Amino acid sequence: MIHFDNVTKVYVNQNRPALDHISVDVDKGEFVFLVGPSGSGKSTFLRLVLKEERPNSGAIHVAGKDLSKLSNFKVPHLRRRIGCVFQDFRLLPNKNVYENVAFALEVIGKPRRFIRKVVPEVIELVGLEGKAHRMPDELSGGEQQRVAMARAFVNRPMILLADEPTGNIDPATSIGIMKVLDRINRTGTTVLMATHDAAIVDSMRKRVVELEDGKIVRDQSRGVYGQAY
């Protein structure tokens, strides 16, 4: 589903590569944690998957497509098939829960009847039933992140990228967020989550890919956050 072959990314005006000869394969339906210190290249990895950045060398395939051969006008199509969740939720503040989720489908031209059917289903999947008419500022941080996950998932993406989704959320609430991500993963969506949250990584026991200075220093199935010596 995601295939990096000897990928190097050096940002303009940086002498050190953000990613340095990275090769990794993520299969369809996998759940992978991307861990590593600040600046190790996690966000760069996610941006390359979305073709928000281009590598200096190496090849990237996402869902069978060679991103270097994907023309600019096809990039939005790729991004439609990849849901994204961020640390800071990024909800539309003047739209309620239902409208925030529905908007993701409206902008890609889905019919109203379809939207009316699937939005309530996804709101229920993330555990927000009964809160569809709340505005973002009437929700807790954990609830806002559930809305962001519903919005990312409502179009049934093949991949969900999550960049520090529990970064602004207390530990007890984070467990609920991870249950939702796990539920999304169980529908067959490949989940790639960059995180510093050791407790979450240790409790989930999923594949862990660790970056350090742009290099993969560990790739462990059913892994933990820190190195298991």
Ligand SMILES: Nc1ncnc2c1ncn2[C@@H]1O[C@H](COP(=O)(O)OP(=O)(O)OP(=O)(O)O)[C@@H](O)[C@H]1O
């Ligand atoms: N747009 C950019 N321009 C120049 N350098 C950048 C840019 N984005 C990231 N970098 C550099 O690339 C390296 C990797 O950064 P990246 O954001 O991928 O790390 P990260 O592991 O996601 O860090 P964090 O955990 O703090 O989010 C760092 O040295 C960073 O300073």
